Amino acid sequence: MDIIALIKQCIESLPQSSSPIAERKIVLAYSGGVDSEILAYGLAGFAKSHPQFCYQLVHVHHGLSANADSWAEHCQTQSALYQLPCTVAKVSVKLAPRTSVEAQARSVRYEALLAQMQPADILMTAHHQDDQLETVLLALKRGLGPKGLASMGRVQRFDSDKWLIRPLLDFSKHDVEAYAKAHAICHIEDESNFDEKYDRNFLRQSIIPQLKQRWGAIAATASRSAELCAMQQSVVDEEIAVRLPLVQQQLAGDNTINLVALSGYSKAWQLLLLRGHMDELGISPPSKVQSEQIISQLMEAKADANIEIKLSDVVIKRFKGAGYFLPTTPTVKPVAIAISSIDHLYDPGITYGDKQLLKATLANNGVRLPLDGEKVTIEFALPGSTRCQPQNRSKGRELKKLWQEYEVPPWVRGRVPLLCYNGKLVCAIGYWNEKAFTCQEGKVGLIFPTVKPYC
Known part of the structure; x- marks a missing residue:
């Protein structure tokens, strides 16, 4: 196993990036365990012959073990020997009933890694063939389809604008340990790896050894199955990308x-x-x-x-x-906005929170400007029985009937900004102007965009 060559193959298989190579960074998820340690060792050798990249080892300090501080010290000591910069990112894993510690730790770990990366950067992880087998078995346990069974790719896009590479994916745990022993590579041992209350450890300690005893090549064959699932899923994804826009619409x-x-x-x-x-x-x-x-x-x-x-x-x-x-998060009900100066409606416009809610223009059209003494407000809820008459209608209708006619969903109606003078509806912004408040011909009024704004 030539780790430098494996890293080089993964890097060379990536699509060309528009980012300057001198600014592109290779980030190693560095736990200090045997898997990531041999990658750090190999990356040090790769860096010497490829100075055009930036390099960073990132050790995520979860704080879940009494040994967490000593592991961080080990990683900093080793990184100094490798002459590679190392960042220790401290994170907090929220422990709560009916939540997986493994899943929570993985989530905050990737958040910490992403925080160190920019677009086009490359994340390198030390997953190997046995990890792939564990992932396939867990996917079967969870009842996942081809996408889940596809598991991990050797090279794949990450966070939409970055890349993830796994140089060791075609090699077994035995290969990894043999390499570390042959090169006298010092590494840590996480005691939690032996705790079978975690699903991966149960598979690793009790199930996979028996599977390998019966079928010695099962890690390799499971990896091939994952590759086939990934290939088929990629075809499905291509077809979904064609068909999905045909059933989607903005409303x-x-x-x-x-x-x-x-x-x-x-x-x-x-x-x-x-x-x-x-x-x-x-x-x-x-x-x-x-x-x-x-x-x-x-x-x-x-x-x-x-x-x-x-x-x-x-x-x-x-x-x-x-x-x-x-979203499941409750929507905060917007409150009325008092307009102290009509100028604010068109310059600079009205914002709500960090979002521009509306911005009018002045023209010989639209709704009339307020009269002296008229109180101007933006309301977000008027009684459904409010009588309205859009400017192109000969008869009025109740507001609730108009919402139905304009096909505004019930949960959206309370977020539509309503321009009012002295509490009377002037304009349902983005939908209609009230006939009684339209400009006289030749008079300057307010015109609001037809794009429907919501809080």
Whole structure:
């Protein structure tokens, strides 16, 4: 095993970057265990012949072990020998009932690594063939499909604009340990690796040795299966990328699914497009049963049914033939804004929090300017019984009827800015101007953008 050559192969297989090479950094996730230690040793050799890159070892200090401080000291000592800079990133792992310590530690670890990286940088991890087998087995345990079974790639995109490489992925734990012994590489031993309350350790200590005893090549064959799943998943992803935009639409400021368009696909494709849409929104993929229930309720419930499906990180609703995917965090109800000077409406405009809510322009059109003494406010909720008359209508209608007519979802209505003079509706901004407040011909008034603004 030639680690320098393995690192070189991974780097050379990456697409060309537009970033200057002198600014591109190779970051090693450095625990100090035998796996990452031999990579640090190899990276030191690679760096000597490739000075065009920046290099950084990052040791994430979780604070979960009494030995955590000594491990950090070990990594700093070794990095000095390797003549590579080392950063110790201290993180806090939140321990709570029904949460996985492994998952929480992994999450904060990658956050800490990302904090050290810029676009086009390269993260190197020490995953090997046995780790791949563990990941495949855990994916089977969780009931994951091809995407989960694809597990880890040797080279893959990371955080959309960075890269992740795993030079040791084709080598076994035995190969790693033999290399460390042959080169007298000093490393630490994490005592938690032997605690079988953690799923990976249970597999590592009790299951995988028996599997290898029966089928010596199982780590290699499982890795091949993962590669095949990855290849097939890449084809599915390519097809999803083509089909997904055909069923998506922007409504009420949200990226929704057009259920009529979705109904033109088979049930299998409906499930795949649902998962693709949720993945694009950054929402955790639902289980097989959850996916089927979501599709069933969105597609088969009666037209007037009040659909609301709650998952851990999303609330799914249906309205007027569209599926909405809303955050679970409660939306803060916006409060009325008093406008001290009408000039503020068009220069610089009205902001709400850190977002520009609206900005009007002056023209011979739109709604009239307020009269002297008229109190100007931006309201966010008027009674549904409020009588309104859009400027192109011959008759008035109740506000709640107009919201339905304009197909504004109920959860959005309280976030639509309403320009009022002395408490009377002048303009539902982004939707209509009130007829009674339109400009007389030749008079300068306020024109608001047709893009619908929300808090």
